[in-house]
Amino acid sequence: MADIFFFIFAAMAVGGGVGVVLQKNPIGSLLFMVGTLASIAGIYVLLEAHFLAAIQIMVYAGAIMVLFLFVIMLLNLGHDYRRDFRFGLGMFVAFAISGAIAGLLVRQFGGAEANPIYAHFPGPEGMDQLLREEGVIGAIATPLFTDYVVAFELTGILLLVALVGAIAIAKRKV
Amino acid sequence: MNDLSPTAFLISSSIKVFLVFSATLGVVAIMTLIERRVAAFIQDRLGPNRVGPLGILQPAADGLKNILKEETFPSTADRRFFLLAPALAIIPAAMTFAVIPFAAPLETPWGTVSMIVADIPIGILYVLALASLGVYGIFLAGWASNNKYAFLGGLRASSQMVSYEVALGLSLIPVLMLAGNVTLTEFVWQQQQLGFWYVLPLSLAFILFVIASFAETNRLPFDLPEAESELVTGYHTEYSSMKFSMFMIAEFSHILTASALMATLFLGGWSIPFWSGDHMFWHEGMLISGFTPQGEPIAAAPALWKTLLTFLAFAAKTGFFVLVFMWVRWTLPRFRYDQVMHLGWKVMLPVGLAYIMVLAATILVLDQLAVEGFLFGAVLTAVSALATGIFVFVVDRDRLISGSERAEPTRSGVREVQSARVAVLAGGVEE
Numbered sequence: 001m002a003d004i005f006f007f008i009f010a011a012m013a014v015g016g017g018v019g020v021v022l023q024k025n026p027i028g029s030l031l032f033m034v035g036t037l038a039s040i041a042g043i044y045v046l047l048e049a050h051f052l053a054a055i056q057i058m059v060y061a062g063a064i065m066v067l068f069l070f071v072i073m074l075l076n077l078g079h080d081y082r083r084d085f086r087f088g089l090g091m092f093v094a095f096a097i098s099g100a101i102a103g104l105l106v107r108q109f110g111g112a113e114a115n116p117i118y119a120h121f122p123g124p125e126g127m128d129q130l131l132r133e134e135g136v137i138g139a140i141a142t143p144l145f146t147d148y149v150v151a152f153e154l155t156g157i158l159l160l161v162a163l164v165g166a167i168a169i170a171k172r173k174v
Numbered sequence: 175m176n177d178l179s180p181t182a183f184l185i186s187s188s189i190k191v192f193l194v195f196s197a198t199l200g201v202v203a204i205m206t207l208i209e210r211r212v213a214a215f216i217q218d219r220l221g222p223n224r225v226g227p228l229g230i231l232q233p234a235a236d237g238l239k240n241i242l243k244e245e246t247f248p249s250t251a252d253r254r255f256f257l258l259a260p261a262l263a264i265i266p267a268a269m270t271f272a273v274i275p276f277a278a279p280l281e282t283p284w285g286t287v288s289m290i291v292a293d294i295p296i297g298i299l300y301v302l303a304l305a306s307l308g309v310y311g312i313f314l315a316g317w318a319s320n321n322k323y324a325f326l327g328g329l330r331a332s333s334q335m336v337s338y339e340v341a342l343g344l345s346l347i348p349v350l351m352l353a354g355n356v357t358l359t360e361f362v363w364q365q366q367q368l369g370f371w372y373v374l375p376l377s378l379a380f381i382l383f384v385i386a387s388f389a390e391t392n393r394l395p396f397d398l399p400e401a402e403s404e405l406v407t408g409y410h411t412e413y414s415s416m417k418f419s420m421f422m423i424a425e426f427s428h429i430l431t432a433s434a435l436m437a438t439l440f441l442g443g444w445s446i447p448f449w450s451g452d453h454m455f456w457h458e459g460m461l462i463s464g465f466t467p468q469g470e471p472i473a474a475a476p477a478l479w480k481t482l483l484t485f486l487a488f489a490a491k492t493g494f495f496v497l498v499f500m501w502v503r504w505t506l507p508r509f510r511y512d513q514v515m516h517l518g519w520k521v522m523l524p525v526g527l528a529y530i531m532v533l534a535a536t537i538l539v540l541d542q543l544a545v546e547g548f549l550f551g552a553v554l555t556a557v558s559a560l561a562t563g564i565f566v567f568v569v570d571r572d573r574l575i576s577g578s579e580r581a582e583p584t585r586s587g588v589r590e591v592q593s594a595r596v597a598v599l600a601g602g603v604e605e
Contacts, residue, residue: 054296062309066306
């Protein structure tokens with residue numbers, strides 16, 4: 001049952017990704033992107049990572065893509081009398097870079113033999129026990145606010161700096 | 175007290191999905207009638223009362239009319255997105271009700287069935303995630319129509335919904351802190367255990383949640399996206415027949431879900447006050463009604479009449495908030511756009527943050543002192559009442575409460591100008 005759902009979500013995610021690239025209209029690309037993000041959230045649910053799935057929808061589909069939507073609208077893109085995407089050298093560079101990233105991922109995770117990185121993961125039984133003890137949110141929150149609290153706070157400060165910087169630049173232009 | 179077999183689970187879930195979905199749509203249809211009757215009552219009119227007894231068949235007549243009406247397509251609209259927008263508006267609205275528990279668990283020959291479509295472990299986060307998707311339908315409708323009014327409506331709707339999502343999330347955090355979990359069944363259980371509806375110990379969170387819900391559902395006084403007097407009808411100006419109706423169904427099901435959420439989060443959900451016979455909760459695969467002083471779980475006794483009674487309690491609480499939505503619509507005037515943004519970012523956000531700090535500190539102190547039960551709830555109620563009092567006093571300043579005296583000079587000035595104008599007009603007529 002879960003396998004069938006996995007292939008449905010995987011097909012939707014890949015199809016959405018192809019749709020993002022093939023669409024001529026930026027709004028169409030954006031909606032395909034939302035579809036891809038939602039399908040990946042579905043795969044998270046199949047992996048019993050409910051919290052990640054909810055955050056995926058809330059942050060990526062519900063907040064970041066809405067900001068993209070704002071930018072597209074306010075730049076007045078997405079009308080069929082004008083092409084918004086430019087093709088040329090940039091396209092080849094983009095293809096080369098994404099091909100390199102894909103190759104790297106396949107090399108790292110695609111092999112048949114077990115990757116040494118998996119040794120750090122607790123495995124299915126360990127995960128089940130962790131979820132029973134901590135709950136779906138506690139399993140993420142406890143390490144985040146104990147072992148990795150410094151990295152977590154630093155990320156927060158980084159985002160704050162970016163926010164303040166954006167406001168400062170925008171203010172100067174007005 | 176046995177768990178359901180996989181087959182029984184599949185069948186019972188299918189029945190629940192079907193029942194809840196059709197009940198939601200049915201209630202939404204009735205709500206359109208109730209809204210018009212309540213509006214009429216407030217304005218001292220009769221309202222629609224011709225179709226069937228008390229006008230009860232009016233929604234059916236409206237639906238038939240909407241299906242038979244001509245579908246229009248603006249010549250400059252982007253047809254694909256124009257067709258997609260109503261669907262994107264209605265899907266999240268119809269999905270949200272799945273995580274709301276609407277009655278006590280029901281005892282059946284095949285096992286005990288929880289009266290909730292999907293008791294998923296992320297509960298309220300699912301609601302927030304779907305609420306954040308609701309903006310796409312409205313924004314796309316405004317953009318795809320290729321109409322100035324529709325586009326302005328879509329822009330207003332999305333900026334408003336994005337702004338108030340923050341306040342909505344912040345107003346939920348006190349509830350999560352007190353319940354210690356995010357599932358809605360747990361909220362109901364914790365309120366039963368505490369003996370307080372959360373509206374008392376978390377009164378300010380309740381006020382913030384209600385305000386944010388009004389903004390998220392685009393209801394008056396936050397109905398700028400469809401402000402009739404400025405934008406025709408805003409984002410759905412270009413929509414006709416059933417596609418227009420789908421936006422209305424989406425809006426009304428948002429109201430229904432928001433009311434059900436208010437009832438569940440702050441008024442104890444389906445629990446009946448001052449009665450412990452309905453205390454039921456799944457604890458480690460066992461339906462319990464509480465714990466003995468030694469910490470042993472006590473098995474609960476579910477029954478059909480308890481399920482029905484608790485469902486009535488839930489319906490009454492939800493119906494009350496639906497009526498509040500309609501009542502407010504005819505009480506408050508619409509905000510200006512800058513007022514909406516000011517309230518969202520400069521009032522709700524800092525107040526929400528400060529309230530979280532105050533409440534977290536109070537809970538920490540009470541936990542350190544090992545205060546429990548009634549005293550715990552009473553202290554939180556007192557602290558929250560103080561916070562709410564300060565909030566209302568500061569926000570109100572000299573407008574409503576003390577305004578009756580301090581604003582009198584302004585008002586008498588307005589009256590003088592008015593009477594002078596009337597005198598001039600009257601004089602003009604005489605000449």
